[in-house]
Amino acid sequence: MKELISCWGKKAIGLIICARERLDYNTQNESSRLRLEHENKMRTKKYQEMLKNRAALPIASLRGDMLRLLKENNVLVVCGDTGSGKTTQVPQFILDEMIESGCGGLCNIVCTQPRRIAAISVAERVSDERCEPAPGSNGSLVGYHVRLDNARNENTKLLFCTTGILLRKIVGDETLTGITHIIVDEVHERSLLGDFLLVVLKNLIEKRSVESSSPLKVVLMSATVDSNLFSGYFGNCPVITAEGRMHPVTTYFLEDIYESTGYHLASDSPAAVRYEVSSGKKVLETCFLLY
């Protein structure tokens, strides 16, 4: 009986090793396929045009430093004004770097957004920028998951979801097995769920770095100067800041705008008031109702 058990034990171990080798083999195959597809896509005109626009965003100049700091640290704070490109670019920097270095098969990035609508629209924008079909469809590496709506498949490598959805995932799998990166966007908004997620992530980072062969990498993205507060909470992790993009601003009175656009109120508009004058003629006076 002892021999039988030991024989089954050996078989089971053999099966586990086989399954792991198969997994490695599949991951390697997937990584090679993703790299090839990425290289082909980079040659297309549409992708190059998109890349040109993306390269003009302030965050683009930080790509190299950001990826290096993320390699050296488990947590990184990325700070930048609205429109600097944090939300759309940072997840793609990580995804592209993993694909280009032949690790695309392992890549599993989750980017949280405080609102459902933002999660969906950013996923759509990122798919567009990558010249991929709609999130969650065949051939797209991007997906989203919000309450009551879900667009992702087994090939999704970059998932945009709400904070609540990620917390739910953690309830089902405390170590978030297989997830390589978590990007928490708009951390400065400070909500109950958002702050709770940071507490959970802090513990999870420690747990993963001790128990697992693959540490969890976390990027916190903030639009304000609060970044040092978050860095302090995560053991003074590095902070990287993107310059804002300043546009010239000129102040006009509303009347000047109407004049410069050549806009005239229709005579039957409720904003047009008619006066009877002594001559009996009707004169139209236009009132711009400013609220």
Ligand SMILES: Nc1ncnc2c1ncn2[C@@H]1O[C@H](COP(=O)(O)OP(=O)(O)OP(=O)(O)O)[C@@H](O)[C@H]1O
């Ligand atoms: N849906 C879209 N359609 C067209 N252009 C877009 C769209 N979403 C983003 N962009 C472009 O990408 C740029 C960067 O947007 P992104 O959301 O990444 O910036 P951000 O720094 O994260 O700003 P915020 O803090 O407001 O989210 C925008 O300035 C805009 O030019």
